[in-house]
Amino acid sequence: MPLDPALRDPAARARLAYGMLALVVLWPLFAAAQVRPGALFEAGNLTVIGNFLGAFLPPATGREFLGYLGQATLQTLAIATAGMALACALAVPLAYLASAAGRERPTLNPLTRGVLTVLRGIPELVWALVFVRVFGLGPAAGVLALGLTYGGMLAKVYAEILESTDPAPARALLRSGARRPLALLYGLVPQAAKELVSYTVYRWECAIRASVVMGFVGAGGLGQLMDQSMKMLNGGEAASILLCFLVLVFIADALSQGLRRALDTPPAARPSHWGWRSAGGLLALILAVWASFRLLDMDLAALLSRESAGAMGEFIASFFPMDLGADWLRRVAMGTWETLAISVVGTLLAAVLGLLLALAPLRPASHFVLNLLRSVPELVWATITALAVGLGPFAGALALALHTSGVLGRLYAQALENAPRAPASALVLSGSGKGLAFLYGTLPGAAPQLLAYTLYRWEMNIRMAAILGFVGAGGLGQLLYFELSLFHYAQAATVITAMLLLSMAVDQVSAWLRRRMG
Numbered sequence: 180m181p182l183d184p185a186l187r188d189p190a191a192r193a194r195l196a197y198g199m200l201a202l203v204v205l206w207p208l209f210a211a212a213q214v215r216p217g218a219l220f221e222a223g224n225l226t227v228i229g230n231f232l233g234a235f236l237p238p239a240t241g242r243e244f245l246g247y248l249g250q251a252t253l254q255t256l257a258i259a260t261a262g263m264a265l266a267c268a269l270a271v272p273l274a275y276l277a278s279a280a281g282r283e284r285p286t287l288n289p290l291t292r293g294v295l296t297v298l299r300g301i302p303e304l305v306w307a308l309v310f311v312r313v314f315g316l317g318p319a320a321g322v323l324a325l326g327l328t329y330g331g332m333l334a335k336v337y338a339e340i341l342e343s344t345d346p347a348p349a350r351a352l353l354r355s356g357a358r359r360p361l362a363l364l365y366g367l368v369p370q371a372a373k374e375l376v377s378y379t380v381y382r383w384e385c386a387i388r389a390s391v392v393m394g395f396v397g398a399g400g401l402g403q404l405m406d407q408s409m410k411m412l413n414g415g416e417a418a419s420i421l422l423c424f425l426v427l428v429f430i431a432d433a434l435s436q437g438l439r440r441a442l443d444t445p446p447a448a449r450p451s452h453w454g455w456r457s458a459g460g461l462l463a464l465i466l467a468v469w470a471s472f473r474l475l476d477m478d479l480a481a482l483l484s485r486e487s488a489g490a491m492g493e494f495i496a497s498f499f500p501m502d503l504g505a506d507w508l509r510r511v512a513m514g515t516w517e518t519l520a521i522s523v524v525g526t527l528l529a530a531v532l533g534l535l536l537a538l539a540p541l542r543p544a545s546h547f548v549l550n551l552l553r554s555v556p557e558l559v560w561a562t563i564t565a566l567a568v569g570l571g572p573f574a575g576a577l578a579l580a581l582h583t584s585g586v587l588g589r590l591y592a593q594a595l596e597n598a599p600r601a602p603a604s605a606l607v608l609s610g611s612g613k614g615l616a617f618l619y620g621t622l623p624g625a626a627p628q629l630l631a632y633t634l635y636r637w638e639m640n641i642r643m644a645a646i647l648g649f650v651g652a653g654g655l656g657q658l659l660y661f662e663l664s665l666f667h668y669a670q671a672a673t674v675i676t677a678m679l680l681l682s683m684a685v686d687q688v689s690a691w692l693r694r695r696m697g
Contacts, residue, residue, distance in 0.1 A: 205527070211520035212576045213653075218568040228567045234414030235421075244416060247404065252423055255400035257471035258318050258393075259386040262325025264468045266386075267379065269330030274337035275363070298331025300682040302642045304649070305675060307393040308663060313494050314487070318475045321398030325386055336378055344371045376438075384428075384435045391424060392556045395649065399475075401427075402556070409562060421555065428554040498672035507670060511658065511677050518654035518681060521572050522644040525579025526637045532580060533587030534629075537595060538617075545588075553585025557643050561652045575652030579640050590632045591625075598625035634689040641685040645678045655681075 218224060239245075276291040303324045310320035341363065349366030353359065368375070394402015401424050408416035539545035561578035568574050603620030607613065648656025655674050662671040 205523070208520040208523045211517055211572065212524040213571050213573045214524060214576065215568065215573055218573070224567055224569070228563070231414070231563070231566050234412070235418035237415060238418040238422060239413070239415035240419070244419070248401075248419060248423055251399075251401045251404045251420075252427060253474060254318055255387065255390050255394075255402075255424075255427070257474045258321045258325065258390040258398070258400050259383060260467055260471040261475060261477065262322045262390065263329060263379070263383045263386050264471070265322060265326030266329035266333050266382070269326060270333035270337055273330065273334035274341070275360070277334060278338035278341050295331045295335050296683055297679060298327050299335065300331075300642075300679040300686075301328070301675060302646045302678070303328035303389050304393055304396060304646045305659070305678070307398045308396045309494070311397045312663075313491050316397040316399075316403075318399035319477050320396075321390055321393040321400065322475065322477065324393055324398065325389060329382055329386060329389075333379065333382060337375060340371045340374050340378070341367050380435050380438050384431045387428060387431050388554070388556055392558050395558055405559070421559070425551065425554045429550060432550065498668045498675075500669065501672040501676065502667075502669040503673065507673060511655070511673055514648075514653075514655040514658045514674070515677050515681055517572050518641070518644045518656070518678075519685075521575040521579065521647065521652070521654055522637060522641040522685070524576040525644065526583060526633065526640050528576065528580035529583035529587050529636070530629075530633050532584035533591050536584060536588035537591035549585045549588045551585065552581055553583075553589070555582065557582045557647060558650055561647045561650045565651050570651040570653075572653035575644060575647040575654060578647060578652065579644060583636055583640060587632060587636055591629055594625045594628040594632065595621060597628075598622075631693055634693055638682075638686055638689050641682055642678075645681065 273291060273295060277295060306324035306327050307320050310323045314320055314323075344367045346367070348370070349362040352362040352366045357365075390398075390400050391402040391405070394400045394404070395406045397403060401420055405417060405420045405424075408414075408420060536545050536549055539548075557578050560581045561574055564577040564581070565571075565574040568577065598621050600621075602624065603616040606616040606620045611619075644654060644656075646656040646659075648654045648658065649660045651657065655678050659671055659674040659678075662668075662674060
């Protein structure tokens, strides 16, 4: 019996066309990522991964090792805190220069915007590797790498927050004779303070994870201890380090959420001792930054001295001129395509898994799984997935999917909870099942936010995909690791430039897609 035309979905043809277009675009990317789901169930791979995971039990509990673990944990916290302090010190003037807020005639500063693009476009692990070569092994490389990368990220977001704030108070101050710094400080910052602080706290939480990743190239902390344990095939020690890191991330997450909730409290509902608590919190922050630099024994004056600047300049000069030979450019182009495939496939798999976890009925259990997935760094996941499916880009895509599903699952759950409930309720009352009510009632209302979160995460994943090759997951990271290991700096410069250009291209495509969705 033919379907009544009145009951046909008017958007069916458009959906079919978009589905076919997505298949045409994604098929070569899945091929480049060498997706082989069957590899997860091959007997040899299952035996290898089983033996590897079995070696993690029981976790190491020796007194001497636990002493090293405690020191590495404090060092990781110190690297994240000191790195964020440097990032903020760098971000504030850069955001001031880059932002059009507080100007009578809004203009963009292309030079400052270009600097921000370079700072945040090059992954912090690459910066850390460069600083390790200049200043040697140790936490100083991690702090400087975090300061540069996160400085660029913070400055961009700070500028956008200020530009989205009501400009009327700042304009009134400017017209009354105040200079732009005072107009921003008294006209815009009070309005944007909650968003500025909230994002800074979130980045500090991310910096803790990043500080562990940078330890894999010798930048100190738990990552360096983990790298040593993995190379020595000491699964018990690696398990203890992972457990310690999970606890550390859970605590940082709880502190971050608590502070953000406190910032969301309306001024009228704040207790009378709020001012004292705020002053105490600021003092504790200052003491934490001071203690971090003391613990790391960093001599900033020496790092910023003329001798250090000269050594850094000589090292950077060794990267030029870049190798632009045809054969090498072909290899870099293949690595770029492979990196793009890893990021796309990993993000899509994460979106599917994250949505399933967001819909999981067991809230406490699903919340723990989400925290567990996003707490384990991508490089650690890549080490495990490489054993499960072998070296190559598929291992990188799986590593990205596992970590990112924890991030997206949490964001998806919030978006679904905030979606309008009326459409789904109406469908249920009309006799539809809960599944159809979700698909046609809840999901359409939350879809723009879900897609925006996915695209934002893709921008992050392209940077991580570019360095997963450090542990054998293919792409530009593998090329960069080999060339730096062989001291082929001209070739390495070409790879770093490709990373930067790819990151910029993905940012532009993602922003364009978000505008189309808006």
